[in-house]
Amino acid sequence: MNSFLELSQIGKTFYTEGVAFEALTDVSLRINEGEFVSLIGHSGCGKSTVLNLVAGLDEVTLGGVILEGREITEPGPDRAVVFQNHALMPWLTVFENVALAVRATFRGRKSKAEMREWIEHNLALVNMSHAADKKPHEISGGMKQRVGIARALSMQPKVLLMDEPFGALDALTRAQLQETTMAIHSELGNTVIMITHDVDEAVLLSDRIVMMTNGPQATIGQVVDVNLPRPRDRLALAEDLQFNHCRRLVLDFLYASHGHDNDSTDADAPAAPVPAISESRERTSEVAATASDEAA
Amino acid sequence: MTTVALRLRSASAKAPKLLAKSVIPALGIALFLLCWHGVASNIETSLGQFPGPAQVLSQSQALYEEHQEQRAKADAFYERQEKRNAAKLEKNPDATVKWRDYTGKPSYLDQITTSIWTVMFGFALATLIAVPLGILCGLSDRVSEAVNPMIQIFKPVSPLAWLPLVTMVVSAVYVSDDPMFEKSFLNSAFTVTLCCLWPTVINTTVGVAGIDRDLVNVGRVIKLPALTNVTQIVLPAAVPMIFTGLRLSLATGWMVLIAAEMLAQNPGLGKFIWDEFQNGSSNSLSRIMVAVLTIGLIGFLLDWLMLQLQRTVSWDKQAVLR
Numbered sequence: 049m050n051s052f053l054e055l056s057q058i059g060k061t062f063y064t065e066g067v068a069f070e071a072l073t074d075v076s077l078r079i080n081e082g083e084f085v086s087l088i089g090h091s092g093c094g095k096s097t098v099l100n101l102v103a104g105l106d107e108v109t110l111g112g113v114i115l116e117g118r119e120i121t122e123p124g125p126d127r128a129v130v131f132q133n134h135a136l137m138p139w140l141t142v143f144e145n146v147a148l149a150v151r152a153t154f155r156g157r158k159s160k161a162e163m164r165e166w167i168e169h170n171l172a173l174v175n176m177s178h179a180a181d182k183k184p185h186e187i188s189g190g191m192k193q194r195v196g197i198a199r200a201l202s203m204q205p206k207v208l209l210m211d212e213p214f215g216a217l218d219a220l221t222r223a224q225l226q227e228t229t230m231a232i233h234s235e236l237g238n239t240v241i242m243i244t245h246d247v248d249e250a251v252l253l254s255d256r257i258v259m260m261t262n263g264p265q266a267t268i269g270q271v272v273d274v275n276l277p278r279p280r281d282r283l284a285l286a287e288d289l290q291f292n293h294c295r296r297l298v299l300d301f302l303y304a305s306h307g308h309d310n311d312s313t314d315a316d317a318p319a320a321p322v323p324a325i326s327e328s329r330e331r332t333s334e335v336a337a338t339a340s341d342e343a344a
Numbered sequence: 345m346t347t348v349a350l351r352l353r354s355a356s357a358k359a360p361k362l363l364a365k366s367v368i369p370a371l372g373i374a375l376f377l378l379c380w381h382g383v384a385s386n387i388e389t390s391l392g393q394f395p396g397p398a399q400v401l402s403q404s405q406a407l408y409e410e411h412q413e414q415r416a417k418a419d420a421f422y423e424r425q426e427k428r429n430a431a432k433l434e435k436n437p438d439a440t441v442k443w444r445d446y447t448g449k450p451s452y453l454d455q456i457t458t459s460i461w462t463v464m465f466g467f468a469l470a471t472l473i474a475v476p477l478g479i480l481c482g483l484s485d486r487v488s489e490a491v492n493p494m495i496q497i498f499k500p501v502s503p504l505a506w507l508p509l510v511t512m513v514v515s516a517v518y519v520s521d522d523p524m525f526e527k528s529f530l531n532s533a534f535t536v537t538l539c540c541l542w543p544t545v546i547n548t549t550v551g552v553a554g555i556d557r558d559l560v561n562v563g564r565v566i567k568l569p570a571l572t573n574v575t576q577i578v579l580p581a582a583v584p585m586i587f588t589g590l591r592l593s594l595a596t597g598w599m600v601l602i603a604a605e606m607l608a609q610n611p612g613l614g615k616f617i618w619d620e621f622q623n624g625s626s627n628s629l630s631r632i633m634v635a636v637l638t639i640g641l642i643g644f645l646l647d648w649l650m651l652q653l654q655r656t657v658s659w660d661k662q663a664v665l666r
Binding site for chain 2: 103105122123124125127128129131133135137138139140148149152153185199203
């Protein structure tokens, strides 16, 4: 049976000044429609490369990416990308940034009034209607990322690709945006591939967590199914056995089996797994408690 | 109370700014005039003493008076012509009447106007070629690699080396019974164009090639048509670099124009300087010095105009432009 999105034995080699660097080797993954998949791994393991290959921004060296039975050869609005640093045009307003994508995607398919309505609908989806006429420099980092998500959603993508979407945000804003993402996912049921560094984020949002080994020649090391019922409540999950089991699996993989030998180069990676768990557990509950205030 | 205190504080904060903005430059200018005067009075040339600020001022007044005399002569000429033709037509309504332009010597102000129009025309033409070419080079490595050797070879060539070629080509190609432009105007303007091209092409290329990868990728993901991509993403992103190029181009264009006018005896400030030099009267050096200062002031004005244009065109109103 054919799956919705299939990564079939992908390999990617970069050539810089004649020197070959094999970033990915034999990456195979099948993703079902409506599934939320997280890619997690250490910096430089090729997560972003996988995303770029699915987006079509980069070309595969070996294998292929197949979406609904068709091989991906170029970028397109059916695979919208949410960039890590929002990538909004600084010279356009929030509304115009989304409009740029809507006009290009629905040219000849929607009337002007319909486009306008659709842009407003997508801004409302991420709670950004109030800032429609503001320029990106006038709004906060979290708000920019909301607009980035609205722009991506406005293309009605088959697959939503999120490249560390909340990596540049503070913990409180991140928690808020995670809630928004979960709400949107349950409402629209879109297929999502998200890159993240954050173990809690991965477990909270995903149906499956794909863990990658360290590069070069990175590949998929292990896949964890997160069989938690939705909607998920981060406060309740903090004590949930299944939730903590999944987290434990991911942490084990990242820091015990595939920890960096040279930890000094990676400031994000804690030296030992145990303190990392307790630290992040505390942080999660704090975040959840204040996030509800923030949302008001 | 507090508002008064605040106002006082802001007033005292403004005072140093005012000092820096007007008093200090005025001091600098005064000091320069003093040095100039001192040095000038010690230089004797075969055409008399080197002109100091006072002589230059009196000559600039003289030049303005001459301009008004010329204007009056021209007006009188046209009035006579009008009367003569009207009388002719009254006698015989079918008579063919001739309308001639006044052919008196162009005044100093006429020369200034000619030079400004010439540099504007040459610069505008160069911009129309250089910006699109720069965008193409910035967007495509292949175009850039193909065009780059030509840029590198022609960039260091003094446009004056082109002048004889331009002159010959214009007189061979631009043949018309009722020419819209003087040939001398086109010669000077094309020479300006040739040197205005390069800074704009190079800076536009760099600006376009240096656009944030993410923004470029947004354009690719939403599949923007090529032209929309240029107008919506490439041009706004590259505006600062394009203007850097344009301002460099206009500045060199203005310098080259004066030299070209001197060399080719094309009307303009350059010709004025050369004529005065050949004339060799006791006022010549002062008049040339007037021209030197005029050239500087106009160059300054042109750059200021470009800066204002950049302010209106640029999306980034926070950026400090200087």
